[in-house]
Amino acid sequence: MSEKVSVYYLELHHPKDGKNRYKIDGQITVGSASSNNIYISDLDLAPRHCIFRVHQEILTIFQVAETGTSKIGSQALENSRMYILEKGDKVFLQDIKCIIRVEKEVVEEEDDEVEEIEEQSIDEDKTDEGFEVPNLDEDDIDEDLEEDAKVSFFSKLKSKLFKKKEIIVTDDEIEEEEEISKEEKMKDSIYIPKAVVDKEDKKPEKKKKKKEKIDRSSMPAFFARILAFICEIIIAFAFVSNVVPILELSSLYEQLFTDVSPFVTKGLDYISPYLEDKISLLSFINTFNFIAIFSTWLALNILSNLLLSVNYGLALIFVRTEGNFVTARIKGLIRFILSLVTLPFLIFDSPALIKKRTLKEVLTASELSYRHGLLKIFGNFIVLPIITIALVLLPAILEPELLEGPTVNQDLAIKEQKTEVALQTHPLRSLHVAISFDQNIKNDWAYSPFINGKKEKIISGMRFIRSVGERIDVVSIGPITKSLFPIELIKTIAKLDPFFKNKYPSLFENLDKPDFNKEKDSDAMSLFIDTLSLNQETLPRFISERGPTLTPYFELKKYLMNQLNIQNSNEVSTKLFGNKKVIVVYPTNIRSAMTLIYGAELVTMSISSRQGARPAMEKFSRAFLSNVSPLLDQASVDPDQANKWTAFDFFDYFNSKSPKPLTPVSQSALKNFMNMILLQRQNHAWSAETIESDYRKSMETLQEMIQADQDPWAKAIFDAMNVDQPLWQTPPSTVTPDAPNEAN
Structure with missing residues (x-):
């Protein structure tokens, strides 16, 4: 059947x-x-x-x-x-x-055998009729009973009940089946109780712990973890320095620092008795920069563990926590909290060197592994470096034109001038210096003061004229322009750049003080020079010295280039001027602008030449600006009180913020000065054209100011300078030089 x-x-x-x-x-x-x-x-x-x-x-x-x-x-x-x-x-x-x-x-089922088995009685007293029973002694009976006990009735029933087609069971196989233990029979039975399964499951596990070799080839190595951690710090640093200003979150971080700083101070005060003098080594913990970076790192890691079950550095190299969605993230968050305690002790992470779980992973019963072998390479060598570098260079990516120039040449060597000739010294109050030059310089140079422009913007200065063979060099100085010192920008840089204190110590210590001393001026000018020098070639060195703090430096560079009228194509150099660092900008080959710092201001003096081009400006600088010293307080009388005027007094008076009305003494001094200027035409005939042109333009400008009632001091100046009325009222017979304001 x-x-x-x-x-x-x-x-x-x-x-x-x-x-x-x-x-x-x-x-x-x-x-x-x-x-x-x-x-x-x-x-x-x-x-x-x-x-x-x-x-x-x-x-x-x-x-x-x-x-x-x-x-x-x-x-x-x-x-x-x-x-x-x-x-x-x-x-x-x-x-x-x-x-x-x-x-x-x-x-197939064999009915005969089934019927035979059904008729067979289990009872020992019953036997089939006609079955011949051999004579057995007691020992034989005992042996037979033992054999019967080994082979259960149900196993015989199972072996005979279901026989598949074309399968012949040999005697050897039957004997082998009869030797199966009772425990193995339960395992092969149709139904196994749960208790037996649990018992069997536990036994192999004990053996497994001894024999099984756990494959942890996909576990992130120790150096990959260190690389991920370093990149986490750099990313947090770059986020605070470059992303926060762009997103205008600075006020939020300021409030965070205000709220957290008192608690940090209390903590440092609590441990200071135990650390004594060494407590100063931990002072950086209570700085804006550290609190901002640490808070960012903390927030990004909490968010990363909640979303990706690992720190964001490991997530970027495609590492995950093994387990289901919820448990993996809970383990990741607990593991991160433990890392805050074990962070200073890298020994707890050393088992990763030999592909073992770290202490944090053991305590949280978690394992880290790469998502895929290819992602391991892709993450470590492409994704993590690119994202880290992109955040560091974010300002350069957004404003690449700021790295195109200018080129800055530094010449800060102190050059000692040895001279045996007598020098005369004049105060140049506009630049807060005293300049000394050869008293016989009048034999080579002539002066020509000028005032021009419109009533909305009056420009004044002084021309220095020199004859060189058939060529006449005319160098103009002025006007003087002043810009506010970018103190707020510098304070922002000091907060975000952890190396600012060491780089510019005097500036850092005196940031909140209104007065500027020599050291503070020097540090500030060094900061400006370093910032203007920031370009594609100097960018790697700049980052290595200051970290990924680029955005505030980019803002400072934009401010300086705007205030000093610097273009990327301009040539910029730095020099010492009266032991003060100055920035000299050459917008064109016939024009330059010298900028220095004084009294929380950027003071810029324009120098230009219409003829002779740049060599003429260099000759002027060597003649008049080679011997410069700081101007001491009360070392000179203001022009409105002076009884004698020079070319530099005229220059200072008209380039002051608000010229004061002249006293009778100073008005007489100005009149004598103008007579001296016009007399130069007799000794230096080659200067007559420039002097007459400037005089005529200056008087016309003053007359327009008087008519417009623009400045109360204009009438007194006009009266003092009106020493040759026929000259300035007579139209010029020849072509006059270019308008002075075009040279500025």
């Missing part, structure tokens, strides 16, 4: 090995331990992951591993729970896909 029965097959799809098919006969176990029927070691399965059983043609799966590591379709299986499976069900064991297949197979 034959019968069709359902036979279950497990169709297993391995990501690497492809598809395999296993017959489920009774039960099969799946896991990463070698004791399982199906042994898979490379896909994060538990040592004993699950058990498939067939009982009365019903297939079930018993989940041994932790909850969530197996699924039927989209339903997650819970630990120690049994689920019924049907044909076509898809079971997912981590990344392994399993499909349940069912086939019908024919099984």
Whole structure:
């Protein structure tokens, strides 16, 4: 008699090995331990992951591993729970896909043997009629009883009840089957109680702990973790320095510093008795820069662990925490909190050197691994470096034109001037210096003061005229322009740049003081020079010296270039002027502008030449500006009180913020000065054209100012300078030089 029965097959799809098919006969176990029927070691399965059983043609799966590591379709299986499976069900064991297949197979039953077994009595007293019983002694009976005890009745029944077609059972196989232990018979039975399964599951686990070699090749190495941590600090640093100003979050960080700083101060005061003099080494903790960077690093890591289960440095190299979605993120957050305690002690992370879990991972029962082998390379060598560098260079990426120039040449060597000729000294109050030059310089140079412009903007200065063969050099100085010192920008840089204090110590210590001393001036000018020197070539060195603090320096550079009228194509040099550093800008080949710092102001004096071009300006600088010293307080009388005027007094008076009305004495001094200027035409005929042109233009300008009632002092100046009315009222007979304001 034959019968069709359902036979279950497990169709297993391995990501690497492809598809395999296993017959489920009774039960099969799946896991990463070698004791399982199906042994898979490379896909994060538990040592004993699950058990498939067939009982009365019903297939079930018993989940041994932790909850969530197996699924039927989209339903997650819970630990120690049994689920019924049907044909076509898809079971997912981590990344392994399993499909349940069912086939019908024919099984023959031998009726004669069944009837014979049914008629057989278990009772020892009953025997079949006609069955010849041999004579047995007591020892033989005892041996037979022992043999009967070893072979159970149900095992004989099972061996004879279902025999498949074309299968012949030999005597040897029967004897081998009879030697199976009672414990193995329970395992091969149609139904296994849960208690027995739990007991068996525990036994292999004990053996597994001794024999199993855990594969941690995908664990991030120690140096990868260090690289990720360093990049985390750089990213937080760059975020505070470059992103916060762009997003206009500075006020938020200011408030954060105000709220946190008192607590940090109390903490430092508490531990100061224990550290004594060494407490100064921790003073950086209570700075704006440190609190801002640490707070940013803290916030970014908390957010990263909640979203990606690891710190953002590790996330950028595609590292994850093993486990399901929720537990992985909880473990990541706890691990990060532990890292705040163990951060100063790198010894706790040293097990990563030998591919072992660190203390934080052991305490949180978590494991870190790369998402994929290719992502490991892609993250460490491409993603992490690119994102870190992009944040550091963000200002340069947004405003690349600021790195195109200008080129700054520094010449700060102190040049001692040795001369045996007598020098005369004049105060140049506009630049707060005293200049000394050869008293016989009048033999080579002539002076010509000028006032021009419109009533809205009056420009004044002085021309220095020199004859060189057939060529006449005319060098103009003035006007003087003043700009506010960018103190707020510098304070922002001092907050964000942790190296500012060491780079510019005097400026840092006196930032909140209104007065400027020599050292503070020098540091401020060094800061301006360094900032203007920032270009594509100097950028790497600039970052190495100051860290990724670029945005505030870019803002300072834009301010300086705007106030000093510097273009990327201009030539810029730095020199010493009266032991003060000055910036000299050459907008064109016939014009320059010299800027220095005085009294929290940027003071700029224009120098230009209409003829002779740049060599003429260099000759003027050597003649008049080679011997310069700081102007001492009360060392000179203001022009409005002076009884004698020079070319530099005229220059200072008209370039002051608000010229004061002249006293009778100073008005007489100005009149004598103008007579001296006009007399130069007799000794230096080559200067007559320039002097007459400037005099005529100056008087016309003053007359317009009087008519417009623009300045109360204009009438007194006009009267003092009106020493030759026919000259300035007579139209010029020749072409006059270019307008003075065009040279400025």
